[in-house]
Amino acid sequence: MIKTKNLLLGTFVIVVCAGSFFFLLANSSVPIFTVKELMDHPQTESYMNRNIQLIGVVQGINTTGFFISDPDDVDNASLVIYINATNVVIPSGFESSRTILVEGKLMSMSNIWRFKASMISTKCPSKYQSD
Numbered sequence: 526m527i528k529t530k531n532l533l534l535g536t537f538v539i540v541v542c543a544g545s546f547f548f549l550l551a552n553s554s555v556p557i558f559t560v561k562e563l564m565d566h567p568q569t570e571s572y573m574n575r576n577i578q579l580i581g582v583v584q585g586i587n588t589t590g591f592f593i594s595d596p597d598d599v600d601n602a603s604l605v606i607y608i609n610a611t612n613v614v615i616p617s618g619f620e621s622s623r624t625i626l627v628e629g630k631l632m633s634m635s636n637i638w639r640f641k642a643s644m645i646s647t648k649c650p651s652k653y654q655s656d
Contacts, residue, residue, distance in 0.1 A: 555628065560595040560604050569634060578628045579606065579640065583621050590642075596624055606638040610645065618647040 557578040563569060581593025589611050595604040599622075608627055619625070629642040 559597065560593060560606055561598060563606075563631070564604060564638070572631050573634070574630050574632070576628065576630060576643075578626055580624065580626055581606065583619065583623050583625055586621060593625065593627065606640050608640050608642050610642045613642045613645055616645055616647050619645065623647055
């Protein structure tokens with residue numbers, strides 16, 4: 526009787542731990558968007574204050590950050606997000622007109638979309654072009 530209880534309790538603990546692990550694993554991936562994909566997303570507000578990644582082209586660098594535009598529509602002024610890059614390491618190769626990947630949190634969606642960066646990496650533009 527005691528062995529059966531211990532076996533059932535042990536099985537229950539293992540199932541709960543495995544379920545928790547798979548739940549956390551499934552929900553731990555960081556979504557990645559281009560500027561346009563994020564702005565056109567039907568539930569963009571659901572990404573507020575959540576960790577996401579953005580792909581964009583660097584525009585208008587200043588002392589606290591820079592703007593990124595959509596890689597496929599660089600000249601469209603409505604597809605621009607301001608990236609606050611204070612306290613973030615700027616990688617080598619970072620310059621205007623360079624495609625980058627920024628990880629951080631979407632902070633506001635008013636007339637100027639704002640994003641707080643936690644990581645910036647430069648990428649080869651050809652990586653994001655479809656064949």
